[in-house]
Amino acid sequence: MDTNAPVLIGADTLEALIGKIFQASGCDAAEAGRIAHHLLGANLAGHDSHGVVRVPRYVEWQQAGYVVAGQQAEVVTDGGAFAVLDGHYGFGQTVAPQATALGIERAQQHGTAIIALRNAGHIGRVGAYSEQALAAGLISIHFVNVAGSVLVAPFGGTERRFSTAPFSVGVPTSPPVVLDFATSHVAEGKVLVASNGGKPLPADALIEPDGTLSGDPHTLYGPYEQVGPRSPANGLGAIRAFGEHKGSGLAFMCEILAGAFTGGGCSGPVNARGRIANGMLSIFISPRHFGTEAGFRQTAEDYVAWVKSCRPSKPGGEVLAPGEPEARLRAERLAKGVPLQPDTWASIVQCARRLGVRVPN
Numbered sequence: 235m236d237t238n239a240p241v242l243i244g245a246d247t248l249e250a251l252i253g254k255i256f257q258a259s260g261c262d263a264a265e266a267g268r269i270a271h272h273l274l275g276a277n278l279a280g281h282d283s284h285g286v287v288r289v290p291r292y293v294e295w296q297q298a299g300y301v302v303a304g305q306q307a308e309v310v311t312d313g314g315a316f317a318v319l320d321g322h323y324g325f326g327q328t329v330a331p332q333a334t335a336l337g338i339e340r341a342q343q344h345g346t347a348i349i350a351l352r353n354a355g356h357i358g359r360v361g362a363y364s365e366q367a368l369a370a371g372l373i374s375i376h377f378v379n380v381a382g383s384v385l386v387a388p389f390g391g392t393e394r395r396f397s398t399a400p401f402s403v404g405v406p407t408s409p410p411v412v413l414d415f416a417t418s419h420v421a422e423g424k425v426l427v428a429s430n431g432g433k434p435l436p437a438d439a440l441i442e443p444d445g446t447l448s449g450d451p452h453t454l455y456g457p458y459e460q461v462g463p464r465s466p467a468n469g470l471g472a473i474r475a476f477g478e479h480k481g482s483g484l485a486f487m488c489e490i491l492a493g494a495f496t497g498g499g500c501s502g503p504v505n506a507r508g509r510i511a512n513g514m515l516s517i518f519i520s521p522r523h524f525g526t527e528a529g530f531r532q533t534a535e536d537y538v539a540w541v542k543s544c545r546p547s548k549p550g551g552e553v554l555a556p557g558e559p560e561a562r563l564r565a566e567r568l569a570k571g572v573p574l575q576p577d578t579w580a581s582i583v584q585c586a587r588r589l590g591v592r593v594p595n
Contacts, residue, residue, distance in 0.1 A: 319336070
């Protein structure tokens with residue numbers, strides 16, 4: 235028997251368990267359900283790094299007071315087609331959807347909207363907010379940073395200077411096109427998954443202080459127990475930016491736009507507040523208001539089809555549009571269950587039992 239084989243958990247069972255964990259940790263039922271649904275959604279889309287592997291860490295942050303239940307995103311500057319919101323360190327799965335909903339409302343009214351969100355708890359998979367806008371027929375662009383989190387070395391360096399600085403774009407074609415990625419070589423959550431016995435990291439994903447490339451999670455986390463917390467503060471190395479200078483440059487812009495511009499702060503210099511927070515600068519565009527919606531959709535869909543018709547580089551291969559792998563995997567995991575590495579599942583079970591939550595057999 236392979237003790238490292240993934241554990242398959244039904245999506246409904248997993249979502250219900252995660253919801254109970256967050257209710258037990260002090261969230262009301264609605265917020266706990268939002269957090270569970272969002273984290274499960276990341277796993278269903280194949281973004282396991284932003285899924286339920288985060289549960290024990292979220293609970294630790296909440297118990298430490300770094301993220302606060304029951305918060306609402308507050309509008310602090312309102313210019314009609316633009317607004318600045320403060321998340322007051324509330325759960326990202328509460329305040330980021332609120333910011334996105336406001337952006338959708340304003341873009342439907344004005345044709346475009348720019349929404350700056352600061353001081354949000356970890357907002358999870360950023361593509362979810364592109365999908366929220368897509369459901370309303372809108373194009374959206376999202377620049378995200380993590381204030382107080384330095385994990386990524388800039389191109390040409392070995393010391394941490396950037397957060398993982400995600401970026402996402404959603405385009406309402408049929409099917410929709412959703413681009414969503416961290417500007418780091420790998421998301422920090424993928425290092426977390428790998429440290430729990432999941433998919434190994436590329437051998438050049440991390441960098442040691444002496445410039446040696448590494449795929450060992452200990453480079454980022456330092457020593458750790460097989461089942462238990464992981465802290466990047468304990469490691470000496472860094473994650474590398476993707477795409478050499480190009481990814482490093484995009485990360486730079488995410489920090490400046492989502493961090494400095496929103497007022498939430500950049501990844502560093504590290505401040506003394508003791509917590510991290512997401513900033514997100516979002517742009518929403520309503521094709522209907524521009525008077526070219528039908529032509530835009532037809533031209534975009536024709537282009538997607540033409541790109542996908544490209545001859546594959548490998549026999550039996552296929553060229554996919556952004557968002558297609560996630561859609562296919564979502565259908566598969568809903569049908570067959572969500573695969574979790576044994577150490578990830580053990581950490582969730584341990585977290586649940588500490589909170590007095592019964593874990594289904």
